[in-house]
Amino acid sequence: MGKTPQPGAKASSIPLMDGRAAEPTIFELSVPERTAASFRTTGIPLKEPSTSVPSYLLRDQDAEMPEISERDLVAHFTRLTHRQFSVDLGAYPLGSCTMKYNPKFADVSAAISGLANIHPNQPESTIQGWLELMVTLESYFSEITGMAEATLQPSAGAQGELTGLLIMKAYHKDLGRQRKNVIIPDSAHGTNPASVTLSGFHPITVKSGPDGLVDLDALKSLLDEDTAGMMLTNPNTLGLFEKDILEISRAVHEVGGLLYYDGANLNAIMGIVRPGDMGFDIVHSNLHKTFATPHGGGGPGSGPVAVSRRLAEFLPGPKPAVVGVNPNGSNKFGFIQPPKSIGRIHSFHGNALIFIRALAYMKYYGGQGLTEVSQTAVLNANWLRKKISDSYPAAHDVTCMHEFVASVSRLKKETGIRGIDVAKKLLEFGFHAPTVYFPLVVEEALMFEPTETESLQTLQALASALESIAQLSRTPDGQFEVHQAPTQTPVTRLDETRAARTLIPTFDASDAMAKD
Amino acid sequence: MLGFLGFSSVEDLFDEIPASIRLAKEGLNLPEGISEPDVLDEIELYASRNIPVSRDLVCFAGGGAYDHDVSSATVALASRSEFMTAYTPYQPEVAQGVLQALFEYQTLVSRLSGLPIANASLYDGASALVEAINLCVAQTKNRIVWMSQGINPSFREVVNTFSAGTNHEIIEVALTRGVTDWASAPESRPGVIVVGYPNYLGIIEDLRSITEFAAQNDIRIVIVYDPVSAALLKSPGSLGADVAVAEGQAFGVGLNFGGPYVGLFSTKNEYVRLLPGRLVGETLDSLGNKGYVTTLRTREQDIRREKASSNVCTNQTLIAITVAIQMSWLGKSGIKELAKRCYSGTEFMKKRLLESGPAYQLVSDAPTLREFAVKTPIPPEDLLDRMLEEGFLAGIPVRHGFVGSDAEGSLLISVTEKRTAKEIEAFVNALQRVVK
Numbered sequence: 015m016g017k018t019p020q021p022g023a024k025a026s027s028i029p030l031m032d033g034r035a036a037e038p039t040i041f042e043l044s045v046p047e048r049t050a051a052s053f054r055t056t057g058i059p060l061k062e063p064s065t066s067v068p069s070y071l072l073r074d075q076d077a078e079m080p081e082i083s084e085r086d087l088v089a090h091f092t093r094l095t096h097r098q099f100s101v102d103l104g105a106y107p108l109g110s111c112t113m114k115y116n117p118k119f120a121d122v123s124a125a126i127s128g129l130a131n132i133h134p135n136q137p138e139s140t141i142q143g144w145l146e147l148m149v150t151l152e153s154y155f156s157e158i159t160g161m162a163e164a165t166l167q168p169s170a171g172a173q174g175e176l177t178g179l180l181i182m183k184a185y186h187k188d189l190g191r192q193r194k195n196v197i198i199p200d201s202a203h204g205t206n207p208a209s210v211t212l213s214g215f216h217p218i219t220v221k222s223g224p225d226g227l228v229d230l231d232a233l234k235s236l237l238d239e240d241t242a243g244m245m246l247t248n249p250n251t252l253g254l255f256e257k258d259i260l261e262i263s264r265a266v267h268e269v270g271g272l273l274y275y276d277g278a279n280l281n282a283i284m285g286i287v288r289p290g291d292m293g294f295d296i297v298h299s300n301l302h303k304t305f306a307t308p309h310g311g312g313g314p315g316s317g318p319v320a321v322s323r324r325l326a327e328f329l330p331g332p333k334p335a336v337v338g339v340n341p342n343g344s345n346k347f348g349f350i351q352p353p354k355s356i357g358r359i360h361s362f363h364g365n366a367l368i369f370i371r372a373l374a375y376m377k378y379y380g381g382q383g384l385t386e387v388s389q390t391a392v393l394n395a396n397w398l399r400k401k402i403s404d405s406y407p408a409a410h411d412v413t414c415m416h417e418f419v420a421s422v423s424r425l426k427k428e429t430g431i432r433g434i435d436v437a438k439k440l441l442e443f444g445f446h447a448p449t450v451y452f453p454l455v456v457e458e459a460l461m462f463e464p465t466e467t468e469s470l471q472t473l474q475a476l477a478s479a480l481e482s483i484a485q486l487s488r489t490p491d492g493q494f495e496v497h498q499a500p501t502q503t504p505v506t507r508l509d510e511t512r513a514a515r516t517l518i519p520t521f522d523a524s525d526a527m528a529k530d
Numbered sequence: 531m532l533g534f535l536g537f538s539s540v541e542d543l544f545d546e547i548p549a550s551i552r553l554a555k556e557g558l559n560l561p562e563g564i565s566e567p568d569v570l571d572e573i574e575l576y577a578s579r580n581i582p583v584s585r586d587l588v589c590f591a592g593g594g595a596y597d598h599d600v601s602s603a604t605v606a607l608a609s610r611s612e613f614m615t616a617y618t619p620y621q622p623e624v625a626q627g628v629l630q631a632l633f634e635y636q637t638l639v640s641r642l643s644g645l646p647i648a649n650a651s652l653y654d655g656a657s658a659l660v661e662a663i664n665l666c667v668a669q670t671k672n673r674i675v676w677m678s679q680g681i682n683p684s685f686r687e688v689v690n691t692f693s694a695g696t697n698h699e700i701i702e703v704a705l706t707r708g709v710t711d712w713a714s715a716p717e718s719r720p721g722v723i724v725v726g727y728p729n730y731l732g733i734i735e736d737l738r739s740i741t742e743f744a745a746q747n748d749i750r751i752v753i754v755y756d757p758v759s760a761a762l763l764k765s766p767g768s769l770g771a772d773v774a775v776a777e778g779q780a781f782g783v784g785l786n787f788g789g790p791y792v793g794l795f796s797t798k799n800e801y802v803r804l805l806p807g808r809l810v811g812e813t814l815d816s817l818g819n820k821g822y823v824t825t826l827r828t829r830e831q832d833i834r835r836e837k838a839s840s841n842v843c844t845n846q847t848l849i850a851i852t853v854a855i856q857m858s859w860l861g862k863s864g865i866k867e868l869a870k871r872c873y874s875g876t877e878f879m880k881k882r883l884l885e886s887g888p889a890y891q892l893v894s895d896a897p898t899l900r901e902f903a904v905k906t907p908i909p910p911e912d913l914l915d916r917m918l919e920e921g922f923l924a925g926i927p928v929r930h931g932f933v934g935s936d937a938e939g940s941l942l943i944s945v946t947e948k949r950t951a952k953e954i955e956a957f958v959n960a961l962q963r964v965v966k
Binding site for chain 2: 121146209
């Protein structure tokens with residue numbers, strides 16, 4: 015045995031050379047007559063559209079696309095990647111987002127021609143592999159969540175929420191009920207109330223108790239004949255397990271409501287406890303969080319929804335299913351329409367390439383492996399929580415799940431340094447910042463989710479970076495430095511107020527302003 | 531690590547979870563984990579049970595998902611891990627790469643659609659249409675929607691699904707000989723009119739009278755356009771669209787069994803406060819250098835919560851960046867040539883097919899650009915099956931969403947720049963064999 019293992023070097027978005035030089039837009043790199051395009055030889059004579067399309071339908075002026083060589087195009091976008099932090103560069107403890115490492119075998123899986131080069135409207139006989147893959151992923155997802163059946167159509171968590179709520183709506187309607195309210199904790203993700211409104215329900219907020227958990231008495235006082243259901247994240251957005259979940263579930267069900275599980279925090283509990291066993295009726299999950307599919311800079315994600323047996327008939331269609339047996343005894347797959355389906359959610363079948371990645375991930379880990387994923391995620395979060403608690407005490411000083419919310423309010427009182435300052439300074443240490451100012455119920459919140467993929471060495475480096483920032487904040491010079499941060503990144507702190515006040519959403523708007 | 535926390539077992543971390551609901555020791559009923567090469571083998575097995583489009587299964591299917599060539603530069607750049615493994619740019623100082631790429635994407639979509647504001651993308655064409663309708667209803671407070679039957683039938687289904695929540699009244703206006711029969715719409719005045727351009731059957735409808743009607747009656751117009759055709763056709767903005775939406779897959783995104791794709795969304799300046807999804811804007815940093823941030827965040831659900839007009843909190847960033855790269859690679863002349871090549875191939879196919887026998891009849895004489903619907907001597911589903919044996923994905927049967935229409939039972943055929951004269955000749959010859 016040799017030396018102590020080290021964390022990686024300062025992972026960084028600091029470009030290699032003269033990093034402060036801004037990259038011009040592709041429009042500024044454009045030179046008339048240049049192009050990178052290359053077309054195959056087809057033997058089809060090129061025809062002018064005016065031969066059959068009336069002139070009033072045709073453009074008088076070409077669309078102003080850039081005119082750029084392939085060499086300049088590649089250089090431009092590659093330089094942009096040098097101005098971008100990512101999971102592959104270093105730790106990304108962004109709470110609520112589960113920024114774990116995305117294994118490369120999943121990307122390789124998704125690129126296999128027999129899966130990628132398929133038209134979504136191909137006849138069922140030519141997509142038996144795809145249908146089987148989807149049915150398998152649905153069944154794995156149902157097993158992990160303890161539900162009966164699932165749909166993979168929703169493109170993201172928010173669309174999954176809306177899908178789940180429309181199922182809730184269809185269920186009550188089918189029973190001839192007029193239910194109008196959906197209860198949401200005050201710590202809920204912002205998508206929850208927005209989805210409730212868009213599904214035609216009225217959101218009612220239930221407050222958290224001093225322990226950060228749903229106030230059971232307050233909840234009971236809100237439940238009545240108008241309650242369609244309740245949306246809950248468990249563990250909640252404070253990273254705390256709602257330990258009264260069975261009582262919550264009983265109370266909601268007693269008034270005929272349904273319990274909806276926001277699966278944003280599923281990474282804490284795989285193989286340990288299942289939403290179905292807690293009493294939930296509808297579950298959405300984010301494949302890009304828990305099942306490690308790359309976040310793509312903010313999408314594509316995938317937000318499958320699983321439901322209990324009594325709700326299966328309302329699931330979106332068309333739905334992949336076993337529809338018979340082939341002469342050789344193997345299953346024959348096809349699309350079916352659930353009898354009381356709420357209808358279609360996606361243009362085609364959902365974000366299909368994401369399904370492959372998630373299934374590859376589940377197969378790699380297996381049941382026991384996924385349990386260990388959650389155990390390690392929770393262990394890492396608790397280690398970090400305790401390690402930084404002197405300077406950044408957790409809002410609730412108890413064992414957390416996969417994430418925790420620390421408060422900077424004491425540091426702010428002592429030094430004037432705020433949560434956002436700590437977050438910005440952390441960028442200079444080669445880490446992404448935690449989530450800032452969420453949930454709203456904690457003052458100066460920093461929400462950390464280290465995930466299971468970060469090593470102890472990385473967590474130690476992260477903790478020591480945070481401690482350095484706290485130390486700096488306690489000296490006048492240091493305070494100045496932290497307020498100024500980040501100064502080593504491609505740009506320094508950006509003026510968000512200016513961006514909103516003087517909206518410049520395109521290069522053309524920018525150009526027009528410069529000419530004014 | 532456990533010792534540091536004062537625990538003796540990892541189980542202790544989960545003490546708060548009631549024992550009665552904890553999973554038994556056996557854990558999840560899933561197969562045991564396997565190695566990376568074994569995973570790849572298993573995924574290959576699924577792939578082996580599909581028949582992908584290729585030189586052995588030549589694709590003439592379109593209908594919103596097109597078999598275009600993707601440039602190698604696009605493939606290489608879009609798989610850069612800095613783009614792939616980042617998240618929503620919450621810390622703009624270390625996310626200028628994604629933000630600037632999205633800013634360029636927004637500019638490209640704005641220029642192509644002829645409308646000044648484009649968002650940073652939506653999930654897919656259908657979700658972009660749902661959001662467009664929501665924006666218009668929020669703006670006019672009139673929840674009646676006239677939607678042409680010329681909209682992709684799957685998009686129409688999605689619109690109907692989500693209207694169960696928003697309580698919009700969706701009225702489908704039928705196509706007659708491939709063109710929307712607006713005169714058949716009911717008396718009640720809508721707040722929004724939705725039209726396809728070209729429509730699902732490939733027909734470029736003359737939108738002048740319906741946009742004029744809308745303008746005179748304070749009705750919003752949503753144009754669902756094909757972005758490749760838009761390189762040749764008058765832009766949705768110049769035709770009077772209040773919102774233009776499109777499926778962007780044609781630019782650099784493979785067929786991918788239908789996803790992930792990307793919804794292009796653009797609108798007029800006056801609707802910016804109702805814009806769904808993310809928007810990137812240019813600003814300055816503390817040293818006066820140019821930089822980019824997501825802006826007008828106060829529209830968004832995490833701040834407005836139940837008062838937000840959309841619940842979308844992400845977009846399809848990676849796919850939007852892919853589209854921006856491919857559009858730039860094509861460039862001003864290339865994007866036009868792409869559209870012309872699709873047009874030329876489609877006309878070539880149309881001519882050969884009509885020459886091959888009187889049983890092939892166009893659904894409409896109206897002009898088309900990159901696809902067309904044709905009546906065939908046998909039902910399109912049977913034709914499709916027989917043509918599979920000959921190595922062709924012959925098109926998409928026009929059935930679902932067109933029951934009772936004069937287009938029902940036709941075949942929708944699309945020809946992209948990838949198709950050669952030889953393939954088309956072989957296709958027509960194969961048809962002669964299979965329908966005999």
